[in-house]
Structures are given as C-alpha cells and as structure tokens.
Amino acid sequence: LRYEGGAHTLPLLTGTEGDRAFEAKTLLSQSGMVTLDPGFANTAACESTITYIDGEAGILRYRGYPIQDLASKSSFLEVAYLLIHGELPGPGELKDFSEQLRANAALPAEMRAMIDALPRDGHPMVQLGSAVNTMAAFYGDTVDPGDSAQVDRATMLLLAQLPTMAARIYRNSAGETPVEPDSTLGYVEDFLRMTFGGDSGSRELDELYAKAMDLLLILHADHEQNCSTATVRVVGSSQANLYGSISAGINALFGPLHGGANQAVLEMLEEIRGLGGDVDSFLAKVKDKESSTRLMGFGHRVYKNFDPRSKEIKGLAAQILDRQERPDQLFELALQLENRALEDSYFTDRKLYPNVDFYSGVIYRAMGFPTSMFTVLFALGRLPGWIAHWREQRLDPAARIARPRQLYVGPEQRSYEG
Ligand code: MLT
16 A cells, blocks of 8 residues: 655555554654544544644644734733634623633632642642542533533633632642632732732732733643643543543643653753753763753654744743842753754754743743642643633534544463463
8 A cells, every 4th residue: 555645655554464553653654644534533533623733834823823923912811712712802702701700710618628628748730630520510510511501601610710729729738828819800910819829029020920921821722632632632522521521631731741841841950050050061961872861841742843832932031030139040051051952963953942841941930830830830721722622522513432543462362271
C-alpha cells in the first residue's frame, strides 16, 4: 500500500506482519500527515472548529483570531467567551457574562467545609480535581449533558468557582484563613486578592500582576488536542457530566509531562545556579550524548519554530522582574540560557526554541506563587478550552463514544493448565 501525494511518495505498509504498524506510524509522522478516520469515528480522532495550530510556522489561533491579537487586545473573559461561544462578546454580552460569573463565585458552605477537610499537605491539583468532581453532587440539577440549559449553568458555575476553589486550596495549604470572593472586583483581580489575602501596597504593581495573570490565562486557554483536552473529550464522549469530564482533564494536566513543565524549568534553573551559574557547562552536559541532562522549556512536540506563546510572555517577564526589589537570579540565568542556546547551531538545527513554559514559571514565582500552584494556574487558563471542546463534541451529531483502536501484540494463544 502506498501513499502518493504532497511532496511524498511513501510505502505505507511493507515488510512482515510484525513491523507493519511501527513502520506505518513512523512514515505517517515523518510525512507530517494527520489522519482523520471517519470510518472509525469512535477512535477519538475528531474535527474541531476551536483552535488552529501550524507547528511549522509557529501559528496559534483561537476561533480564527491570532493569539497575538487576542493577547494584546482582549481580556481572558473575552477569550473564554470566544472559545466557548465561537464569537467575541459585544459590550453588553461581556458585561452580562462577567456579572454572572462574579455573582456565582461564592462556594456553598458544604463545599467550603469539604475543601477545608481535605489534607492540607495534599497537592493542590489533587484537591482541585476532587472538588470539581463533587460539583456534580452539589449541583445535581446541572448534570444532564442532553439539556442545554443545564450545560450552560454548569459552564457558568465552573468558570465562576474554579478561581475561588483554587485560592481556598492555596490558602489552606499555606495555613492561612481563606478569603471569600468580592463580586465588585474583576475576575482576575479577585483571584489574586483571594489567593494573597490583599493587595501588594502598590497599585501599579497590582495592575501589572493582574495584567500578567490575565495574559498567562489567555495564552493557556486552549491548545487543540493536547493530553488533557483529549481526555475531557474522551470522558465526555460517554456522556459523563461536564464536572466529571473537567475533573478528568485536571488529573491529566497534573501529570508532570503535561502541566508540570514550567516547574521543571525552575528546577533546571536552580540546578544551574547550584553549578555556580555556569550556563555553558550546563549546555555542554545537555549536548553530551552520555548524559541524561535535558534542556527544559525548549522545543515542543508541535512547534518546530518558536512557540508563539513564548514571545508574548518574555516581554512580560522582563517588566515584572524589573519591578522586583532584588534582581531575580533565576530570570537572569533564563535569559543567558536562551541567548546561548539560540547562538548554538546544535539547538537551532534541532529546532529547539523556548516554549511557553520557559518563562511562565519565572513570572509566577516573582508574583509569589509556590511551584505547587503552577499547574493549578494552568488549569484556570485551560478551563474554557476544555469546556469548549466538551460542548463541541456534545453538539456533534456524528460523535460516538470514544474507543481508541489498539494493536494486540501479546501472545497469540496460551493453553491454561491446572
Ligand atoms: C499545552 O498547552 O497543552 C501544551 O503545550 C501541551 C500540548 O500542546 O500537547
């Protein structure tokens, strides 16, 4: 069987039975072909109208709008509305959306008690995933995926309450008294206030932090079929309720290979600091085939060029770190590392450019978040993307329950004796 098209003529299936699958998979990924397989619609492959990525060109668009434009001209709430409803909101729609979110931000007393009863040293992502799952019990009249009004209400409750839950979980883990929402404040401003218990004393700095948080949430709001989004779709395909599907997405994101990358960048920067800040000898270790040292925050499975999200973040990181009382050594090291790696053909030939995770951790640290909260912040940003995918799938008449195909590679037959 051969594929003849585009720039490639490829023998797709050759050789013996045993190596066919591997060979076909390798050839398909080398040719950059993506297969939608409508004949096997329940294999978790999907069509989507939400996010477009061109990894070669470093392009990312939400509903057709370039991420750079959204990052500079819109707020996170506008982007959330866009992802979920397909259009940017008009001024009246935005006001309404924002007011509803703020009016629903407070958690019921029983839910507060439940969160407060969770082990304080349990990871915040474990607590968040558990709390979200229980929303199906607290809001039992909003769990029917077949009822649009219930889905809209569940969407609103999730968006309104995830920041309140995240801040409460953080305050509990820090041994601080939780702070209740203040519906007169903006979505992001109130999240920062509920988390840190007040303002920084400088209005300018508070505004900069709110702007940074808003931008980081926008940059994380969707990324087409990544691990957690695919998880939300797979779980939702069984017609599980929205809360359970989002909880599954949170747990997928918690895996260090997915949401933990910016934490790994900080750990790497700490390691370089431990080496006396010697960036060159660290890069030499990365290049050494015998060593297992990896350059974290560089390269991306999809982007073969700059991650468009990293460019937006870098400028912001510089602004925030300029405002710190003491210069942040880790940020200095990050800058040096980036400059050195980009001058080195070893990295550029391999298309290893900084990705979104390279700077986000440094910014969160400067704002005062502990590393255990980084993935929680990712979840706050990714929530509208997850919801948009879940809703898109729900409305797709061709959608069926996901059932990924498998290739059996175990023993053919064994006789059971005794
Ligand atoms: C994301 O934003 O989800 C990450 O870059 C991971 C991915 O796209 O697979």
